[in-house]
Amino acid sequence: MTLSEFLNMGGYGFYVWTSYGIALVVLVANIVAPMKMRRKLLADLARRERRARKKQ
Amino acid sequence: MTTRSTSRAFTLLLRRDLTLAYRQRSEMINPLLFFVLVTALFPLGIGADPALLRSVGPGIIWVAALLAAMLSLDSVFRSDFDDGSLEQYLLSAHPLSVLVLAKTIAHWLITGLPLLIVAPLLGVLLDLSGAAIWTLILTLALGTPVLSMVGAIGVALTVGLRRSGMILSLLVLPLYVPVLIFAANAVETASAGLPITAHLSLLTALLALACSLSPLATAAALKISLS
Amino acid sequence: MLVFFHKLASPKHFYRLAGIWIPWLAVICAGFMLTGLYQGLLVAPPDYQQGESYRIMFIHVPAAWMSMFVYVVMAGAGAIGLIWHMKLAEIVAISSAPIGASFTFLALVTGSIWGKPMWGTWWVWDARLTSELILLFLYLGVIALYNAVDDKRTAARATSILALVGVVNIPIIHYSVEWWNTLHQGPTVTKFDTPSIDIRMLIPLLLMAVAFKLFYAVVVLMRSRCEVLQRERNTQWVRELTGDS
Secondary structure, eight states, X not given: OOHHHHHHGGGTHHHHHHHHHHHXXXXXXXXXXXXXXXXXXXXXXXXXHHHHHHHO | OOOSOHHHHHHHHHHHXXXXXXXXXXXXXXXXXXXXXXXXXXXXXXXXXXXXXXXHHHHHHHHHHHHHHHHXXXXXXXXXXXXXXXXXXXXXXXXXXXXXHHHHXXXXXXXXXXXXXXXXXXXXXXXXXXXXXXXXXXXXXXXXXXXXXXXXHHHHHHTTSTTOHHHHHHHHHHHHHHHHHHHHHHHHHHHTTOOOHHHHHHHHHHHHHHHHHHHHHHHHHHHHHTO | OHHHHHHHTSHHHHHHHHHHHHHHHHHHHHHHHHHHHHIIIIISOOBTTTBTXXXXXXXXXHHHHHHHHHHHHHHHHHHHHHHHOOHHHHHHHHHHHHXXXXXXXXXXXXXXXXXXXXXXXXXXXXXXXXXXXXHHHHHHXXXXXXXXXXXXXXXXXXXXXXXXXXXXXXXXXXHHHHHSOOSSOOOSSSSSSOOSSOHXXXXXXXXXXXXXXXXXXXXXXXXXXXXXXXHTTTSHHHHHHHXXX
């Protein structure tokens, strides 16, 4: 199969690649969201720790 | 209410709720008015072509009944929650699910049964045939108790929250959808003159399932919400 | 061995162990996914009826399977949390909800895109599509209820009840194509006799199904670690953890 045939998918290229594209977005979003959440949580908790230690 | 027998507690609670509702009869009118108004809006909005109204009429009346049921749900536990009686029910020696069943039945008698009585009038407004109107009443009779029972689960989950209105709708509507589908389908099938025993059996099964299991779920939800 | 499981139930040990498992599971998941995609997009032959468009199946079907699988896990974990008051079960349950909602959304969208060239319409209100849409609303309801309740232990128990009430939808989705005359295709893989699908199409399908399951495992562990940090933020071990970083 040539590259152009592959991208064309027998005329259904738009449908197939849009589906795979949306799937990629959904999967990536599911990975990135908890990563960002964890980083934010650790930063917030560290800030809170520093404030608590300063008070002592 | 200190009473030894659970069945006596059940009837007392049922009578209490009905008496309270009777003393505020004007409050009972609200869901009913909403039901009639919403149904009346549709011919104004989509045009009064009798053939069109006949075909979408059952669905419209059922959706209006669903929305009216949902709006009235808040009253199941609200006043008891506000004055502390709800905690007393939890603390009582009687099984909470029985007390919950009493409250839910009272709620249906107050808000669901009037819908049944008014529905034929609405059927006439939307030009439904006789068979369709009969089936409509039958499906409402089987379906509205399910709406009260399943709705009570949603109310029990959200009774402790502020601004629980929107989230109650979000929780309860997906659970209402099977009732809506079977009931509206039954009325359509009856309009076409076909037998509806299958639909009625399914609706009865849903009713049986709701009556037996939803008080338990509601009681569990109440215990969690009030913890 | 029993001590291992007992330790696993402790949020602190879970946090550490999950942190170790995640990279390994991610690598294995990537392996399955790349192999599955290669097989599905390049090796599997075109369908005699649908041509190349059927390749959407390699995303759509595993996503739909996952939408139901994750719901059952969520309801099961919720039940365990309710009955045995296990914190970790509650955490896994609520961490699964957004993932399940994503898979449901993906199944609905890819199904709609596949349906346009095949059935000529983006959407039809048949039994399977409608019940899958209801599943999405159920997931969103669980997430909304959890966010609405302030005390997270109460929130977890309330959402467990909601999830359990909604679990009746799962058999409806699965059997909808048998119980009703629907536009959607009937069962071809999960029947009890031999699957009526070409083996060269079955293999990538199963590879993607395994890949999606591993993906779910990775993401639920990641989300659960976040939820553990949030819930246990006042404990000693979290304090030490964040104090060092």
